[in-house]
Amino acid sequence: MKCDKFHEKIIDLIYGGLPREEEEELMAHLAECDECARDFEELKKTAILIRALPDPPAPVQIDKKIMDLVRASQEEPPSIISRLDFSYFMSRPLATAAVAIIGLGLVFAVGWFGGKRIGGTDKADMTVAMSTEDLSAKREAAPPPPERGMETRKAKLGLAPTAPSDDEIKKAEEMVERALSASDEDKDANQETKAKRDKELEEMKADADEAEIMARTTAGEKEGSTAKPLILAYIAPEETKGAEPLEDKPEPKKAEPAVAAAPVMDTDAGGASAKLAPEMAPPPAAATVAPAEKTAEPPKPKEETKTEAPKETEPAEPKSADNQPEDFPSETEGAGIYFSVIIPEAAPAEAQPDAVKTEADKAAEKSIDDLFIVDEPPIEVAVAKVPAADETVPPERGLEDGFVKTAPGAAPGTAVPIGAATPAPAPAQPENVAAEEFWGWDMKKSKPSSAPAPAAAPAPTAPLSGGNGPAGASAKDETASAPPPPAAPQADESEDSMFKFKGTIFGKKSKTTDYLLFQASKNMERGDYQKALESYEEVLFRYGYAKSGTLPKPSCSAPLKDAVQGAMKCYQTLGKTSDARRLKDWHDGSCVH
């Protein structure tokens, strides 16, 4: 009993930490009790032996690898994604999936109830209301199915011979109202919605009137100007913001469109039920937005001025500065109709040859597809003016920035930001910066027209295509978005590459896997295997290489295969046979083939 009490304290005596009094007491007992003294001695000796047991040498290659990774990450900060450990989520797939589903459900719920029927009736209503001339007849027969954005984007460009008369405007308003009410019936719209739309319609009218007045009052000053005003109107049923753009309408200083010669681009694909025609009658109004029936045959003055349309529309091809896809806005963003009214300068009709006219018409028709986007509507009536010839052409801007999508680079007919008094300054050309700063793929460069890649030019992955071509193989996976090879092997990578960073998260750029593979292959080409290896390893780490084993086994996809092959080649070239073996083991054992 007495010994048991001291046994508990022997450990404290061996390792210290025993109060002096207790220590003295224990020592006194050990002096008396041989058994306890022997236990103490042997336990102490055991502890010493264990402590003296040598440690196996730490794996130097792992130390080096860790340091290399850290150094590399210092140079190129890794994305937050790659630094995160998703093992927690990976090990709980059901819980993660459940959370994801709930999250998606919430998103859709918000979009449905809060976002006002995504892709639903409002958009359709507006589309129907503003589409074709025979709309009313169709409505009487049967409620037409809601037209979607693509349909409305087929709208043709029309030219108004003269400014719309009051009667025309009234007629158009009636048609719009009728169409809206008809669509309401179809969509079991309640009274609230109807009242709201009526209100919106009234506001639209008011906006149009206001714009007309402003145009008339300001137009007279600009005589002689060669600039063509471009009117872009976006009408949506949700909110009527039309007044704002009109209030901030750019000063029509340099725009001097003659009323008679003012051509009108409207949404009317087959006889617009609602037309936005600038009231350019006597004064060279900057721009007016007025719903009116589209005239079946545009007068000559319009046609002549239309020759400039191609200039405006051609540049619409390249993406906006924000790299938004051309189909923007998405259906979830809000449906609406963009009316663009291009009021060219009052150029004499005789000046324009017929041939040019036809070409211009075609171009204008083509451009209308880009100009008109019928989807969701935040109500806006945007009026933009075309700067004078000597003015700098404002850049194409994305709708989400409050700019009206238009043909970028169009000489005198480029959209200006909604409400802006002057055209926005042209942004720096993407050039080399594009790949570094833009989000996602560089669509501009991936277009053959803007970034022609000669067939003879060797692809960046050419040297590796025989099995060690990582980028080449990865290109197979993403043929749609895969960038074309650089125009010339010696060309600068940043120019040739259409790869981009995945995004900027917390100020750190994250490269796409394909870009990493591309970089790696370029470095391989240059013989810089060390740099190539860094890129390959970055890709490998994304697939879980050298990470916690709790990660699920990655499937051996093409990019991973490329990275493995490329890294193996680098390892072998650099004489890192152990790393190569380790990678091979991981690939053979941890990947799902």
Added chain:
Amino acid sequence: MSDEELMEAFGGGDVEALSEIIQRHGSRLFGFLYRLTGGRESAEDAYQDVFLRVVRAAEDYRPTANFTSWLYTIARNVAIDHARREKIRITESLDDPIGEDGGGTRLDLMAHHGPTPEDDLRGRELAQAIEEAFETLSAEQKEVVLLRERAGLPFKEIAEITGVPLNTVKTRMHYALGHLRKALSQGGFLAEEKK
């Protein structure tokens, strides 16, 4: 420069600070993992994981606790993760070849990399006996012994790391030492030493 200062320096962007940390703790940490996981391969994986976690946590590291304690907490968690993953743990034989060249055995490492005993053969036998005895310990006892003897952590911190009361830690240590002592005595090592 203390470990904590090094870690803060690394968090501030000084890469060489991490190198110093690895140099200070790498070997001992690997030994800890090596014995806790029971295999070199697992230990290497765990070792890399530990330092990768250290790197990830560097920016948020605050020297509120002893760095060694923090490091071994990570190491223990990683080792447990590995152990869970490998439900059937394959213990390496001391005679299994180790290293990439396959030139030596685990026993060689034990004997040749620590304090050199006077008698090399005796040292090898002793190391083998300790390793074998160590393998017979329970996981709880093993981690307490390793954290105390290999990491040099005080019992109080071990209790915090393992999440058990201090007395439990001491009891585990006592039983573990008793178990090892018994094994070594049977091998005649303690008796011989005593003689």
